[in-house]
Amino acid sequence: MTSTPGLRGSLKLDAHHGPASRLSRTKAAELIEKAMERADSPTVPLPRPKRRFVPDAALLVPALAAVPLALIAGAAAYFVSSHNGWLPHANAAQTPAPAAAVYAATPLAPPALSEKAAELEAKGEWLAAVQAYEETARRAPNGEADYTGKIAAGLLRLRRLGDARGALPLLSAAISMRPSDPRSEEARWGRIEALRTLDDRAAEKAALQDFVTLYATGPLAALARERLEPSSAP
Amino acid sequence: MLRAVPLAVAPVIQPRVRAAIDGDERARRELLTEILPRVRNLVRYLVRSDDETDDITQDALVAVLVDLDTYRGEGKFESWVDRIVARLAISRIRRRRDQSKRDTQFTSDLMLASPSHASDEFLYRRQLVRMLDGLPIDQRHVLVLHYVLDMTVPEAAAELGVPLETVRSRLRLAKSRLRASEVNQDDQRETDE
Numbered sequence: 001m002t003s004t005p006g007l008r009g010s011l012k013l014d015a016h017h018g019p020a021s022r023l024s025r026t027k028a029a030e031l032i033e034k035a036m037e038r039a040d041s042p043t044v045p046l047p048r049p050k051r052r053f054v055p056d057a058a059l060l061v062p063a064l065a066a067v068p069l070a071l072i073a074g075a076a077a078y079f080v081s082s083h084n085g086w087l088p089h090a091n092a093a094q095t096p097a098p099a100a101a102v103y104a105a106t107p108l109a110p111p112a113l114s115e116k117a118a119e120l121e122a123k124g125e126w127l128a129a130v131q132a133y134e135e136t137a138r139r140a141p142n143g144e145a146d147y148t149g150k151i152a153a154g155l156l157r158l159r160r161l162g163d164a165r166g167a168l169p170l171l172s173a174a175i176s177m178r179p180s181d182p183r184s185e186e187a188r189w190g191r192i193e194a195l196r197t198l199d200d201r202a203a204e205k206a207a208l209q210d211f212v213t214l215y216a217t218g219p220l221a222a223l224a225r226e227r228l229e230p231s232s233a234p
Numbered sequence: 235m236l237r238a239v240p241l242a243v244a245p246v247i248q249p250r251v252r253a254a255i256d257g258d259e260r261a262r263r264e265l266l267t268e269i270l271p272r273v274r275n276l277v278r279y280l281v282r283s284d285d286e287t288d289d290i291t292q293d294a295l296v297a298v299l300v301d302l303d304t305y306r307g308e309g310k311f312e313s314w315v316d317r318i319v320a321r322l323a324i325s326r327i328r329r330r331r332d333q334s335k336r337d338t339q340f341t342s343d344l345m346l347a348s349p350s351h352a353s354d355e356f357l358y359r360r361q362l363v364r365m366l367d368g369l370p371i372d373q374r375h376v377l378v379l380h381y382v383l384d385m386t387v388p389e390a391a392a393e394l395g396v397p398l399e400t401v402r403s404r405l406r407l408a409k410s411r412l413r414a415s416e417v418n419q420d421d422q423r424e425t426d427e
Binding site for chain 2 (some may be wrong): 012015016031039199
């Protein structure tokens with residue numbers, strides 16, 4: 001892929017195609033506004049590096065300190081999600097963000113909650129963002145916010161908290177709600193990833209076959225076909 | 235009638251950049267919007283995790299705005315921005331490294347790519363940057379300055395404030411590591427098959 005003689009040709013820099021991950025328009029606009037504000041007010045201090053998500057479980061069990069953070073986060077998220085249903089325990093993470101109980105007591109309507117969730121996500125407060133998205137979904141059953149909230153919460157659980165087991169029902173529910181919505185492509189792919197993580201090979205294979213059929217020309221179809229090859233088992 | 239022939243091409247500043255330099259709020263916003271994707275991509279080449287990319291990108295955008303009036307139109311505006319971004323990103327990374335020797339945790343979000351972004355090229359660059367994530371940060375910076383920003387070895391040495399031989403040595407080591415990493419990946423693929 002990257003034979004070093006061709007490094008100059010491989011390491012390309014432009015405004016497209018990465019390697020940075022995607023950025024929503026809202027977040028891009030926020031970034032720009034904050035930069036302009038700071039450039040105009042040089043006394044505003046530069047942001048400190050983000051604090052990372054550290055679940056209480058890791059603090060309570062010193063032996064876990066040697067385990068990679070992703071595993072700890074995943075294990076903690078799985079623990080809380082399997083013991084408390086959708087919502088992790090309010091004290092499951094050392095985040096300053098409000099827990100679900102706080103959302104339940106606020107009069108925020110779903111759109112405002114969605115915005116709050118997006119803000120938390122932008123700050124990297126994954127668990128709090130998940131809680132907010134799930135609460136958004138709960139307050140608008142079968143509506144747009146329910147659908148998008150489930151997808152967002154599911155993908156965050158899967159990719160940021162390492163909680164494939166918690167992600168799976170969220171993504172499955174979203175797909176069932178709107179099977180032909182274009183956004184279900186991402187939900188279906190997330191579900192495939194969750195099944196792969198859980199080593200449910202039969203279900204993963206079935207999901208991959210559905211995916212290839214539904215999105216034969218989509219950008220992830222080639223990867224899906226590759227994974228259907230016998231040699232691509234994890 | 236005889237016309238005066240200019241001896242050299244005078245630097246030209248594009249009107250949109252000129253307007254931004256002159257403080258036009260809208261022009262500044264549009265300029266940042268235009269350069270943002272490229273700045274983020276360059277920052278991601280230089281840092282080891284997606285989590286840090288946007289913090290440093292924001293600092294870089296501030297630096298571009300603050301330094302904007304020093305742009306003289308000598309060379310492409312993009313290249314001028316690239317230099318500022320690389321300098322700031324490297325300095326931030328060094329400072330953070332000095333503050334704390336913690337390793338950054340690489341969180342794979344390859345699949346966070348939305349369908350519209352998940353082109354083959356996007357996936358390819360994500361794979362590539364994962365390989366860079368395995369390099370020591372000093373070697374990575376030399377590699378990016380040399381191969382992404384097309385700096386010569388002396389330019390990279392001046393930029394990083396290290397001797398020429400150090401730059402050469404880091405480049406050699408980085409390339410060896412990338413080769414090794416590639417061989418490992420090939421071996422892994424063969425084992426899987």
